[in-house]
Structures are given as C-alpha cells and as structure tokens.
Amino acid sequence: MNALRSAGSLAGLTVGAFLIAFGFNLLLIPHQLLSGGLSGVAMMLAYATGRPVSLLYFALNVPVLIWGWFVLGRPFVLWSIYSVTAATFLMQLIPVSPLVTDPILGAVFGGVVFGFGSGFSLRFGGSSGGFDVIASIVTRKRDIPVGMLLFLLNGAVIGALALQSGDWDIVLYSMLSIFTAGKVIDLVHIRHVKVTAFIITRETEKLLDKLLKLERGVTVIRTRGAYDRTEKDMLMTVTTRYELAALRRTVRTLDPKAFVNIVETVGIIGEFRRI
DSSP, X not given: OHHHHHHXXXXXXXXXXXXXXXXXXXXXXXXXXXOSHHHHHHHHHHXXXXXXXXXXXXXXXXXXXXXXXXXXOHHXXXXXXXXXXXXXXXXXXXXXOOSOSOXXXXXXXXXXXXXXXXXXXXXXXXXXXXXXHHHHHHHTTSOOOHXXXXXXXXXXXXXXXXXXXXXXXXXXXXXXXXXXXXXXHHHHOOTTOEEEEEEEXXXXXXXXXXXXXXXXXEEEEEEEOTTTOOEEEEEEEEEEHHHHHHHHHHHHHHOTTOEEEEEEOOOOOSOOOOO
C-alpha cells in the first residue's frame, strides 16, 4: 500500500512539475509575465540579466526548502525537492515559445496551468517550492486558504515588478495570472476545507476503532429513529475534504447500511489537527 501511495505521489508530482514548466515556457515567459512567488522573482531576474529562469528558480528555492526541512518535516520537503528539480529539468526541455499571441490569454491560461501544477504538487504531499512552502508553514497554524495567502504574499513581487518595469500592462497581466493561479490552487488543494460527518450506525465499535486511527476526534450520540423507534448511535466527526474519501471507504466497508450526512464546516473553535 505504501509503495502504491508513493508511486501515486510520484506520478502526481511529475504531472504537476510538467504543468508548471509548460505554463512558464509557453504561456508566461514569452510575454514577460510573472507567476508570483519565488518563481516570479526568478523571472524578474532572468528578464533583467538574460540568465535562464529554470536555474534561477532552482537556486532561489534551495534556502526556502532548507527552512521547510526543519519546520515542515522530511517527507514534505523531499517531495518538494523532487517537484522543484523535475520542474527545473522540464523547463530545460520545453522550449520558450509563445503558445498564444494575446498576453491576456497567456496570463489567464498561464495562471490556470500553473495553478493546476502547483495544486497537484500540494495535493500529492509536496509543493512547487518558494511561497508554497511559506504558505504551508502558515496554514498549519491558521485556517487560511493557500491560494489566497499566496496571492497576498505575491503583492510584494508585483510591487517590485511595477518599480522595475514601469509597464502597467505587464503588471496588471501578471496580477491576473497570479490571481487565477491562486483560485485554481484552492480548487485543487482542498486540505483546508473542513467537513462534518454525521454517521448513524449499529456498528459503533467497529467504526470507532477505525476512525480513531485517522487521528480525528469522534463524538458518540445515542439516537432513536422516529419511524421505527430503533435506537442507534450517531458518530459525529470533523475532518477535511482531502480525508473524506478515506472516511467514506471506511463506513462503506464496515457498515454498508449506515446513514451518513456530510456538511461543510464554516469554522472551528478549539483543538483540530491540521495536516
């Protein structure tokens, strides 16, 4: 199972790295646009110095990944190192050539493609480096959507671009790209979205034994059906949309007749383990 999970993560991160390289070299860089984050800084430096974006992207990510190693732990950073390295390698292979002639299309679809690539990296246990690592550190302590946090962090990059280029068309196109990428990241990366599951079951002990291993608290409430007057237990647990698939499999396996109501949770007060 661990081997299959690792193979799935490797495949997902590779797809993410390809999308990042594709978005950079075919949609953003040909129009001198930025993606935001450290990759945006790398692009600005590349436009000013003529050096390859891929190598600057890799070099700027090294100190951030070292910081993440001590704060976020080994697995996340190892996958992030793979993602950054794969993206750097693929950027060397994919030629820098405009896929579209309209910079607005480049900004929008460049943001979409980069957002999917970065979101895939986060969803499969890694990141595309840079501000993704910083955002992952912050969101472990605060319930803030990763994409919107990245959009806020990228404000400094956009400000630097405005001072450097003075071309407000490029600045606004880049803002459009960054905003689009942030929205797509939040669509793909769903670990911050909380849901509450209400499970009415007769297999209480079997489900508790399994659900508690997922490291989520469970509250047991005694219930009675209004129609048949049968007494059952209702298990209430709060989890994330990312972990919801595992919870559904558990319930279907242990009690196929269980009634489950899943609602999105607006907010949480109190202790909640963030992943």
